[in-house]
Structure formats: structure tokens, C-alpha cells
Amino acid sequence: MSLTPEQKTLGRRNFLKALIGTPALAALGTTAALKGPLSGGPVKAAMIGTGDQGRLLLGQCRKEFIDLKALCDINPKRLERAVDGLTKLGWPKPRLYENWKDLLNKEDVEAVLIAVPLWMHSEIAVGCLDAGKHVLCEKMMAWDIAGCQRMLAAAHKNGRVLEIGYQRFYNPIYQAAHDNIIAPGMLGDIYFARLVWHRNGSWRRTEDPPPPPYDPKPWGYPDWEHLLNWRMYRQYSGGLMAELGSHQVSVVNWFFDSHPSSAYATGGIYRYKDGREVNDHVYATYTYPQGRTAIFTSVQSNKFDHYSEEFMGTKGTLILRGETEAFLFNEEDSKSTTIEVTKQSSNPVIDASESRAADAAGRTIAGDRTDKLDRLASYGLEIAGFCSAVRARTPLRCGPERALKSATACILANESASNKIAVPIPS
Amino acid sequence: MHPFGSKTSQRAQPVALIVLRTLIGWHFLYEGYYKLILPAWTRDGHPLARWSSAVFFKAASGPIAGLFHRLATAGWTPWIDRALETGLVLIGLSLMLGILTQIGCWGALVFLTLVYLAAIPVQGAPQAGSEGVSLLVNKNLIEWAAVLVLLTFRTGEIAGLDLLLQRRRKTVAEAV
Numbered sequence: 001m002s003l004t005p006e007q008k009t010l011g012r013r014n015f016l017k018a019l020i021g022t023p024a025l026a027a028l029g030t031t032a033a034l035k036g037p038l039s040g041g042p043v044k045a046a047m048i049g050t051g052d053q054g055r056l057l058l059g060q061c062r063k064e065f066i067d068l069k070a071l072c073d074i075n076p077k078r079l080e081r082a083v084d085g086l087t088k089l090g091w092p093k094p095r096l097y098e099n100w101k102d103l104l105n106k107e108d109v110e111a112v113l114i115a116v117p118l119w120m121h122s123e124i125a126v127g128c129l130d131a132g133k134h135v136l137c138e139k140m141m142a143w144d145i146a147g148c149q150r151m152l153a154a155a156h157k158n159g160r161v162l163e164i165g166y167q168r169f170y171n172p173i174y175q176a177a178h179d180n181i182i183a184p185g186m187l188g189d190i191y192f193a194r195l196v197w198h199r200n201g202s203w204r205r206t207e208d209p210p211p212p213p214y215d216p217k218p219w220g221y222p223d224w225e226h227l228l229n230w231r232m233y234r235q236y237s238g239g240l241m242a243e244l245g246s247h248q249v250s251v252v253n254w255f256f257d258s259h260p261s262s263a264y265a266t267g268g269i270y271r272y273k274d275g276r277e278v279n280d281h282v283y284a285t286y287t288y289p290q291g292r293t294a295i296f297t298s299v300q301s302n303k304f305d306h307y308s309e310e311f312m313g314t315k316g317t318l319i320l321r322g323e324t325e326a327f328l329f330n331e332e333d334s335k336s337t338t339i340e341v342t343k344q345s346s347n348p349v350i351d352a353s354e355s356r357a358a359d360a361a362g363r364t365i366a367g368d369r370t371d372k373l374d375r376l377a378s379y380g381l382e383i384a385g386f387c388s389a390v391r392a393r394t395p396l397r398c399g400p401e402r403a404l405k406s407a408t409a410c411i412l413a414n415e416s417a418s419n420k421i422a423v424p425i426p427s
Numbered sequence: 428m429h430p431f432g433s434k435t436s437q438r439a440q441p442v443a444l445i446v447l448r449t450l451i452g453w454h455f456l457y458e459g460y461y462k463l464i465l466p467a468w469t470r471d472g473h474p475l476a477r478w479s480s481a482v483f484f485k486a487a488s489g490p491i492a493g494l495f496h497r498l499a500t501a502g503w504t505p506w507i508d509r510a511l512e513t514g515l516v517l518i519g520l521s522l523m524l525g526i527l528t529q530i531g532c533w534g535a536l537v538f539l540t541l542v543y544l545a546a547i548p549v550q551g552a553p554q555a556g557s558e559g560v561s562l563l564v565n566k567n568l569i570e571w572a573a574v575l576v577l578l579t580f581r582t583g584e585i586a587g588l589d590l591l592l593q594r595r596r597k598t599v600a601e602a603v
Contacts, residue, residue, distance in 0.1 A: 037465075037468060037469055038470065040466070042466070387472075388472025388473070391472065392470055
């Protein structure tokens with residue numbers, strides 16, 4: 001249909017007049033400024049590394065947050081075990097891969113959970129980030145500082161979420177302790193933190209290898225023992241400092257809102273002379289700014305002490321034990337207080353109540369009254385928080401910058417123990 | 428005095444009708460849009476599950492609850508879901524933009540009738556998850572009556588794309 005110029009003008013005018021008669025345009029314009037929900041379902045993800053830690057994470061995945069599409073592991077037995085576990089939990093059978101590069105090439109996933117031996121963190125995480133995937137990588141961030149820095153740079157370069165698996169940052173007890181006790185200064189001036197992770201065992205695992213012709217050599221392990229017990233060998237592991245200490249050092253960094261300026265560590269292979277290369281006893285002293293010190297000890301010859309982080313201030317002491325309990329001791333009257341984390345709102349709320357004082361052995365029965373949290377639930381919250389960051393860009397609770405600092409502290413503590421010298425930690 | 432009030436109120440009447448139509452249209456449009464984009468996430472990072480009419484039908488309690496319950500279990504849920512979601516959006520667009528307004532009004536009436544019949548407030552007491560207290564008359568029924576007003580006043584002839592199309596047809600007819 002051809003319209004005369006007059007008709008066109010009239011038509012445009014009528015159109016505008018008709019629409020001006022309704023607030024529809026204004027309403028539609030307003031919607032652009034309103035904040036509605038963000039489209040998108042659960043984050044489509046894959047997992048690389050289905051050993052003990054990987055399976056632990058898989059068990060904590062919630063379907064409303066994450067959609068597990070594929071699994072990858074160089075050990076077919078572990079892969080099979082992971083699939084069994086997932087299907088028992090009602091997940092559809094994921095696609096399986098032996099090589100993580102094949103997974104990246106073939107799978108249309110948005111995110112990857114990485115739970116492989118420490119020495120491979122950097123290579124796989126950077127590969128995933130460069131492929132445009134968001135990454136949740138198990139702690140410690142990487143085997144060396146350069147690897148951590150490559151991961152951080154890859155996350156920034158590709159604009160992807162990178163979270164490191166320090167589940168304490170997602171634990172409601174730790175959040176409550178930080179927000180309601182540490183940050184308001186309830187402990188007064190804190191000069192000392194004691195970090196304890198003692199166990200009485202070899203840390204060695206025993207398991208039959210997959211049936212022949214399985215060969216771990218193509219994956220960088222000379223034999224089955226090196227793959228199974230990779231934590232014992234320096235080429236793959238950072239030992240107790242990386243596997244245990246990094247959790248606790250990251251908490252101290254968080255609570256002190258700082259990071260250590262130097263580390264001095266000692267230790268050795270004193271009990272288990274079984275061919276391992278990493279120390280079975282580790283004692284590390286960290287110096288923080290403002291006269292603060294944190295001491296981490298990890299022994300494999302005694303488990304009397306449950307693992308804990310203790311913050312000692314001029315007005316009180318906070319003890320976080322086993323990731324499930326928290327105790328607050330008032331310095332003045334030596335009364336202990338349990339911290340009960342309630343689920344009254346979306347944010348953890350603490351409800352402090354006075355209870356019996358610590359007994360002569362330094363223990364308290366207050367723990368019996370504490371609402372113990374499920375330790376594993378923190379892993380679920382960590383995965384949920386990661387997925388929220390992917391979808392809604394909510395802030396990460398730990399994040400790669402913090403993880404880099406705690407990893408640096410742990411790597412340099414190992415260097416200190418090896419060289420028997422105090423090592424300055426760069427900021 | 429004019430039977431429909433002063434000149435000012437006469438001028439305000441069509442505006443009021445269009446405001447009413449636009450608001451009801453937005454209500455339908457957003458309801459449909461929201462259901463269509465699910466599953467989604469809140470801005471603070473909480474997942475919102477996919478919507479399903481089966482939940483609504485299963486909870487029906489009115490005089491035709493049996494029919495709704497059968498619908499919930501008939502295996503047509505995905506088709507019903509998509510039809511309802513799309514229908515809500517189309518009704519919303521129709522009322523907001525004033526296009527095919529009468530059809531949009533009929534659609535809105537049918538939809539609101541279903542919603543009302545599925546949960547007629549006969550208890551006269553507060554219900555979990557609902558605001559205020561109703562006995563027989565609830566907000567769905569009031570919105571139904573408001574749409575009835577829009578239908579009978581033929582608001583598409585006051586403002587909107589229907590009016591534009593009508594004028595264009597008239598102009599073309601005159602030109603021929």
C-alpha cells in the first residue's frame with residue numbers, strides 16, 4: 001500500500017496520539033529500570049577429579065543450583081564410584097571422560113568443579129577459564145605461587161568466576177563469628193591465633209589399582225602408589241601445610257583482615273619413614289602486622305586435640321572447633337559462652353548464651369549444648385554460593401585474591417621448613 | 428447537570444478507563460513473563476524453580492476441583508503450562524497496547540474465572556500465603572469485574588492500536 005506524505009504524517013500523529021492515550025509506553029520504559037529476576041536455570045557444570053574430595057562435593061550439589069552434566073577422572077574406578085553415588089542421589093547419569101581436555105571440547109557446560117591433585121590445579125583451572133568456563137577449584141589454589149597468579153590472571157582476562165574451595169568462608173558459624181564477634185571487636189585486641197590440626201595416622205591410603213592394562217604413567221605418575229598417595233610426594237603436593245594449614249591460615253587472614261608478613265616453619269618426617277617426601281609434623285609461625293602472630297601445628301602422632309582455630313584477644317577468646325562448634329570465653333570472668341547459629345533469616349544469626357566455665361583441662365561441656373552444624377553442609381553452601389556468583393554475580397566469600405594470599409603463606413612456610421630460615425611474605 | 432457528571436469528570440472517564448486497562452494489562456503481562464522465564468534467579472542469587480500449573484490445579488478446592496485435579500494428572504501439564512504462560516503474556520500485551528482489546532478482555536475474563544473457581548474464598552478466615560481476609564469476594568473477582576467494565580466500554584475505541592488501525596482503515600477507505 002502506498003501512502004501519500006500527508007497520510008504518513010497523519011498516521012504517525014495518530015499512532016503517537018493513540019499511544020499517548022495510554023501509559024503503556026511509560027510503563028514499558030519503566031520496566032527497563034526495574035530489577036526483575038535473572039533468566040537461567042541451574043548452572044550447567046562438569047566435575048574434573050572424582051576422588052574422595054570430588055565425591056564429597058558431588059554429594060553436596062543441589063539440583064536447583066547446579067546441573068551436573070559430565071564427570072572426568074583418570075581413574076576409571078573412581079569415576080564409576082562417583083556415577084554410582086550420583087545416580088543413588090537421583091541424578092541422571094552424567095557423560096564420562098578420562099581426559100579433561102576432551103571434556104572441555106565436547107561439553108557445553110558453563111562451569112567446572114575441579115578436585116584434582118594440587119599440582120594439576122593451575123593447568124586445568126587456566127584451561128577451563130580460557131575455554132570460558134567458570135571455575136570452582138579445590139584448595140589450595142595451586143602448587144606454586146606462579147600457578148596461583150596464572151589462575152587469577154586467567155579469571156580476570158576471561159571475565160569468569162574463580163572460587164577456591166575454602167568452605168569455612170561459607171560456614172554459618174564462621175560467618176557469624178566474623179560478623180558478630182571479630183568485626184565488632186568483642187575479643188578486644190587480638191595478638192595471637194592458634195591453629196591446630198592434629199591427627200594420629202599415616203595419611204596413607206590403600207586401594208587396589210584399576211585392572212590392567214591401566215597405566216597412570218601418561219598422566220604424570222610413575223606408578224599407582226604415586227597416584228593414590230600423591231599427597232605424600234612433593235612433586236604433586238604441598239603436604240600438611242597445603243592440605244590442612246591453608247584452610248586455617250585463610251581464616252586467620254580473613255579474621256585479621258590482613259596477611260602474614262613472614263613465616264618461619266620447622267618440621268620433618270619423624271614418624272612415618274615410609275618413602276614419603278612431605279613432613280609428617282609441621283610447626284609454622286606467622287607474623288602479621290600490628291604485632292599479631294598465628295601458630296599452626298599439625299602432627300600425625302596425636303589426636304587429643306580436635307582441629308580448631310583459636311583467637312585470643314585482650315577481652316576474650318574465640319574457639320572454632322571442628323568446623324561445627326564455636327566457643328567464646330570472656331577474659332574477665334572466665335565464663336564460657338556457646339555460640340548458637342540459628343536459621344531465623346537468610347543470614348546467620350548468633351545467639352550467645354552463658355554456660356559453664358572451661359574445666360581445668362581447658363575443655364568445656366558447653367559443646368554439648370551447642371547446635372552442631374553439619375560440617376559437610378558448608379560444601380553445599382560453597383557450591384550454591386559459586387552458582388549464585390555465576391548467575392547473579394553475587395560476591396564470592398573467599399575469591400581468588402584471598403586464596404592467593406593464603407596459598408602464598410603456605411608455600412613460603414614449606415620453603416621455610418626446607419631451608420630452615422624465616423621467609424618474608426610479599427604483599 | 429450532565430447525567431455522567433461535569434465536563435471535567437467526563438474528560439477524566441476515558442483516561443481512567445485506559446489507566447485501569449493498562450494496569451490490568453501489566454498485571455497479566457508480568458505474570459506471564461515471569462512464568463515464561465522460569466527457571467530463573469533472584470538478584471541476590473537464589474534459584475527460582477520452574478513454574479508448573481500442576482501445583483495450582485492440585486491445590487484447587489472450588490466446585491470444579493475434580494476437573495482441575497484431573498488436569499493436573501492427565502499428563503498435559505507441559506502443554507497447559509506453555510498455553511497459560513503464553514496466554515497471560517498475550518492478554519497483557521493486548522490490554523496494555525489496546526490491540527484486539529475485546530478479545531484480550533474475553534481472555535482475561537476466562538482466565539480470572541478459572542482462577543476464581545479454583546479457590547473460591549468460602550472460609551472467611553485468613554489463608555496461608557494470602558493477604559487480608561475474603562469471603563466470596565476476593566481480588567480475583569474484583570479484577571474480573573474490572574475487566575468486565577473494560578469489555579463493555581470497548582476501551583480499544585478510546586485509545587490504543589485498535590483505534591489507530593480503525594483510523595487508518597477509515598482514511599484508506601476515504602482515499603479510495
